[in-house]
Amino acid sequence: MTTLFISDLHLDAERPQITELFGRFVRGEAREADALYILGDLFEAWVGDDDPSDTGAFVASELKALGDSGVPVFFIRGNRDFLLGADYAARAGMRLLPDPSVIVLYGQPVLIGHGDLLCTDDVAYQQFRAQTRHPAWQAQFLAQPLAARLAFAQQARAASKAHQAGLKDDGRMETITDVAPDTVAETFARYGIDTIIHGHTHRPAVHALEVGGRSRTRIVLGDWYEQGSVLRVDRDGMQLQTLS
Numbered sequence: 001m002t003t004l005f006i007s008d009l010h011l012d013a014e015r016p017q018i019t020e021l022f023g024r025f026v027r028g029e030a031r032e033a034d035a036l037y038i039l040g041d042l043f044e045a046w047v048g049d050d051d052p053s054d055t056g057a058f059v060a061s062e063l064k065a066l067g068d069s070g071v072p073v074f075f076i077r078g079n080r081d082f083l084l085g086a087d088y089a090a091r092a093g094m095r096l097l098p099d100p101s102v103i104v105l106y107g108q109p110v111l112i113g114h115g116d117l118l119c120t121d122d123v124a125y126q127q128f129r130a131q132t133r134h135p136a137w138q139a140q141f142l143a144q145p146l147a148a149r150l151a152f153a154q155q156a157r158a159a160s161k162a163h164q165a166g167l168k169d170d171g172r173m174e175t176i177t178d179v180a181p182d183t184v185a186e187t188f189a190r191y192g193i194d195t196i197i198h199g200h201t202h203r204p205a206v207h208a209l210e211v212g213g214r215s216r217t218r219i220v221l222g223d224w225y226e227q228g229s230v231l232r233v234d235r236d237g238m239q240l241q242t243l244s
């Protein structure tokens with residue numbers, strides 16, 4: 001049996017073929033899995049569980065059917081869908097996990113998370129993250145009318161693009177938007193685990209590294225912009241593969 005990990009699908013109405021690919025994946029190989037873990041940025045944007053988007057409704061019904069078939073579905077919020085709440089999770093039949101979480105995978109403790117917490121060199125982003133994860137900020141935001149929240153999300157995306165373009169211009173894009181090696185090393189040591197699985201950076205890879213004299217592995221899931229990306233884990237090992 002296999003446990004599946006995906007992240008960074010960035011589903012929205014503009015790329016219906018990716019939403020369909022996700023539907024086929026959930027109705028197909030996910031039905032045979034031990035569990036499905038979604039490590040954030042399932043959606044391109046999320047402004048509240050009361051947003052009646054077709055994509056949100058489709059994803060909830062697909063995941064609910066998967067859960068009802070006996071496959072547990074776990075979700076960690078990403079930086080795009082950090083406002084996804086208990087209502088939507090219940091509709092989709094998924095269990096929300098904190099970021100990061102340690103799970104036991106075929107006898108091995110593994111740290112899972114979205115991955116943005118490891119990108120500590122991007123100070124401006126970490127400040128924005130801290131602000132928007134504050135319960136008071138979220139309560140105030142969610143109290144606004146849906147149209148105002150959708151406008152804010154559009155603005156935030158434009159600001160994020162401008163921030164990244166600025167980093168590109170002064171040549172810091174490659175390092176600043178990737179994980180900080182010191183933070184990665186510290187995370188392995190603090191949690192006492194040998195494996196981290198995350199997404200967010202859209203740099204799919206299996207990194208073998210040594211921290212504190214131990215061999216460790218950091219697996220980065222890929223995004224679903226052009227194709228799918230899935231990590232399959234079973235008793236014999238792990239395989240990071242693309243889906244189309």
Ligand SMILES: [Mn+2]
Pocket residue numbers: 040041078079080114116199200201
């Ligand atoms: Mn992300």
